[in-house]
Amino acid sequence: MSQEDLAELSKVNLRTIQRIENNETTPKEKTLKLIYDALDIVVIDNEKIKIDKYIIWSSSLTLLIIISTFLGWLRFFKEYVDGNALYSTSNGWEGITNLNGYRLDNWLLSLSTITVGLIVVSHSLGLIKNKLKYIAMQIVILFLYVSGIFSWSHVQGFDLRPGLFILVIATILLIIAYRKKDRKPGANIVYK
Numbered sequence: 001m002s003q004e005d006l007a008e009l010s011k012v013n014l015r016t017i018q019r020i021e022n023n024e025t026t027p028k029e030k031t032l033k034l035i036y037d038a039l040d041i042v043v044i045d046n047e048k049i050k051i052d053k054y055i056i057w058s059s060s061l062t063l064l065i066i067i068s069t070f071l072g073w074l075r076f077f078k079e080y081v082d083g084n085a086l087y088s089t090s091n092g093w094e095g096i097t098n099l100n101g102y103r104l105d106n107w108l109l110s111l112s113t114i115t116v117g118l119i120v121v122s123h124s125l126g127l128i129k130n131k132l133k134y135i136a137m138q139i140v141i142l143f144l145y146v147s148g149i150f151s152w153s154h155v156q157g158f159d160l161r162p163g164l165f166i167l168v169i170a171t172i173l174l175i176i177a178y179r180k181k182d183r184k185p186g187a188n189i190v191y192k
Helices: 003-010 014-021 029-038 053-068 106-124 132-150 162-183
Strands: 072-081 084-091 096-099 102-105
Touching (some): 003 014, 003 029, 053 106, 053 162, 072 162, 102 106, 106 132, 106 162, 132 162
Antiparallel strands (some): 072 084, 096 102
16 A cells, blocks of 8 residues: 555545654554554554552652661660770661660561551552551550650660661651552552
């Protein structure tokens, strides 16, 4: 079929046909449909993949939580050596805090917040339904831990390091995102 025949059959300008054939232009969808109809070509529509920002957001926060467990959380005064104060730093897998005599290990909070992240990511992928009660238990652990941190005023030289701050903020943002996602209509729809 010549270009002229195709132009006449498809009701598309001859110059447009020439430009398309020479790869000088990107044809509009409407133009392509007219040409396909003229050539009896059946087109299977490509489904547009929607990027779920919630999945990206929750996955990024969960990764941030995992990374922050390896950063320094707390720094304690250890001793004086030659007139210089020595400090020991603990991360999310070592060290403890106390709440009125009850010991809360850092690893417990690390596992708890990672669990929140995994629940939220699984929920966003449609793997699990609403698990707010389970997340609420993790929030209690987070609250107790943070309460324990702020009740340590008697410890000389105690200060917070960035790892714990990042972990707490990322977990709070994840919980907020989870609740917002749950309230949206069609929140449990999974995109292919």
